[in-house]
């Protein structure tokens with residue numbers, strides 16, 4: 001008989017959905033179904049037992065094929081490669097557990113390697129800003145219960161955090177947001193017309209102009225003209241645009 005495990009936390013994105021149900025086989029060794037997760041979250045679980053998953057070390061052959069080797073052989077090959085390297089770079093780590101990162105950094109010290117991780121092209125700038133000016137923040141529960149203006153800045157939750165809008169930010173009915181999406185207005189700041197921007201009341205496109213420290217913004221209703229067609233005299237500060245659009249109802253979602 002199968003067994004259903006409730007209240008499982010999805011390990012993929014920052015939405016951290018904690019309402020997943022996972023069905024496993026009688027002996028607990030096979031994962032059969034995942035309920036409540038988005039397509040990315042489901043794949044994260046189901047792919048762990050995929051037949052094409054690489055679970056053993058492999059060595060690339062001159063003819064382009066891969067040969068499976070033992071862990072000892074893989075360690076010896078890698079040690080030789082690092083010992084001969086002049087400027088090794090240890091890069092990645094974002095999907096690596098803490099213990100493995102610790103060992104990797106020890107090896108980097110021994111081999112005098114440079115270390116970098118994927119935050120260099122992702123959340124690294126966020127952390128620099130946090131160190132420079134601090135971090136105004138709140139819980140996602142507060143967002144759900146209180147937020148009536150949502151600004152998605154440089155992100156596309158429809159694709160990257162698929163349940164963010166349904167669990168916290170746009171659709172759920174909260175304590176002070178009892179009308180759900182009717183109580184909220186969404187503004188997207190992004191140079192691309194993303195699927196999130198198509199749902200917003202307004203999309204703002206930042207433009208950095210020569211001689212100006214702060215970027216100016218073109219704003220448009222997503223159902224309207226392309227942001228590239230915004231006339232120069234419509235470029236305003238982001239605050240001006242917020243005042244302009246902040247009082248208007250979400251397109252097609254008037255209370």
Ligand code: SF4
Nearest residue numbers: 010013017038041163
């Ligand atoms: S939105 Fe999807 S990927 Fe992200 S935590 Fe929830 S189920 Fe997982």
